[in-house]
Amino acid sequence: MDLSTVTHVTAARQRSDLAALGPTVVPLAGGSELFAYPRAHLTGLVDLHSFGWPALTVTGDGLSIAATCTIAELSRLPMRAGWAAHPLFYHCCTALFGSFKVWNVATVGGNLATSLPAGPMITLAVALDAELLVWRGDGSDEVVPAREFVTGDMTNVLAPNDVLRSIHVPLASLQARTAYRKIALSPLGRSGAVLAGLLLIDGTFVLTVTAATLHPVQLRYPALPAAEVLARDISAIDCWFTDAHGAADWRRAMGLLLGEEIRAELAGTATEAGRHS
Ligand SMILES: Cc1cc2nc3c(=O)[nH]c(=O)nc-3n(C[C@H](O)[C@H](O)[C@H](O)COP(=O)(O)OP(=O)(O)OC[C@H]3O[C@@H](n4cnc5c(N)ncnc54)[C@H](O)[C@@H]3O)c2cc1C
Structure with missing residues (x-):
């Protein structure tokens, strides 16, 4: 248009x-x-x-993604030894159902800045405990944890003259095991719920709930919680919402179902890893 x-x-x-x-x-x-x-x-x-920012830069302490990196470029992120979280990148890229035209122009920064609940780059950044570098309009820099960036349905911490410069994913998150679930009301429809789990090498478990809630919600535990504990905490989330892509009560039910699937999957991989160590 x-x-x-x-x-x-x-x-x-x-x-x-x-x-x-x-x-x-x-x-x-x-x-x-x-x-x-x-x-x-x-x-x-x-x-x-x-600006000509390089799309993807691997550093000693992680991965830097330029705000202008396209979803198509990110989906081709090369695998590196030890990056157990690598599959999560492709999963999140493919959670945006646009035509090839959209995929090839849509950027990671544009997705975060648009701040739709179903923004898959929001899921990715929050799930991986990323930090966002914001260029403030007054010339200062600010590093914002991804989980604090989106504040509501299409709202975020950016002021009108701010620019999101880059997304830094820490090495510890790249080395973590992940599990991912997404559901939509129709096969090619916008996501109704997208959840991702992260199991860090030190045992920390982080569940990120997006698309079903007005803003991302992160639940963090020092070790994998019991099923009942996770269910209690998911039930306590207070920002499920209703729109054309799903009703709040359905989204809450999906949060409980998919959250438990993620917990069980990562409990399985933790047991596997223990068996082989
Ligand atoms: C068919 C179709 C399907 C789509 N499906 C989805 C979907 O499933 N989920 C979803 O979240 N979105 C979806 N979108 C919306 C949109 O395509 C994506 O959110 C996309 O990632 C936006 O990125 P962009 O680079 O095109 O942003 P732009 O259109 O260039 O910009 C979007 C907004 O962000 C601002 N902005 C862009 N970059 C920055 C920056 N670095 N710093 C500050 N502000 C910035 C712009 O000023 C503008 O307000 C869809 C769109 C279409 C057409």
Whole structure:
């Protein structure tokens, strides 16, 4: 769709180019969300791709994903020795059912910034305890834990002139075992619930609930909890919501079912690992 009120697009090459951002001038990443709806309040866009940020950078302490990395690029993340969490990347990328056109332009940062409950890059970042580097409009940098970034249905901690720069996934999370479940009301429909479990090498278990709740919910335990403990804590979640992609009571039931499946799967892999050590 044409954004007919937009009169200028700035190609950002240095951070000072972001000074143009504000209520009527917004960052442009892949455009798959921006160009999907009329936005009569917009007068300008600042294209982030011209920064030329490398999509994926492996560092000594983990993986850095540029905000402009596309979902297609992330889905091809090469496997490295010891990265037990590697399959979770592909699972989360494929949780976004768009055509190949959407997959090839939609970015990780755009997905987080859009902050739909069914944002699969939100699931990925929260599940892997990622930290998000935010370039604040006043020129400062802020590192925000992914679990605190999304605050509600399409709301987050970004101010109008802020930019999400990158997502850092710590090495400990890359080395963790993961389990993943997703459900939707129809085979190609938007996710009604997406849950991911992380079992760190030190035994810590983290369950992330997304798509079924208004914002991501993380449950964290020093070791795998008993089924009843996990069920009690999932039941206590207070932000299940209803929309065209599922009713709140169905989402809560799916949270309980899929959360237990994840717990049981990771309990199985923990037993397996113990047997082989
Ligand atoms: C057919 C179809 C299916 C879709 N399915 C899903 C789905 O299942 N789940 C889902 O979550 N979304 C879905 N979307 C929405 C959208 O495609 C994705 O959220 C996508 O990841 C957005 O990324 P983008 O790079 O295209 O963002 P853009 O459209 O470029 O930007 C989206 C918003 O984020 C802002 N923004 C972008 N990058 C940054 C940044 N680095 N810092 C600050 N602000 C930024 C923009 O200003 C804009 O407000 C779908 C869209 C289509 C058309």
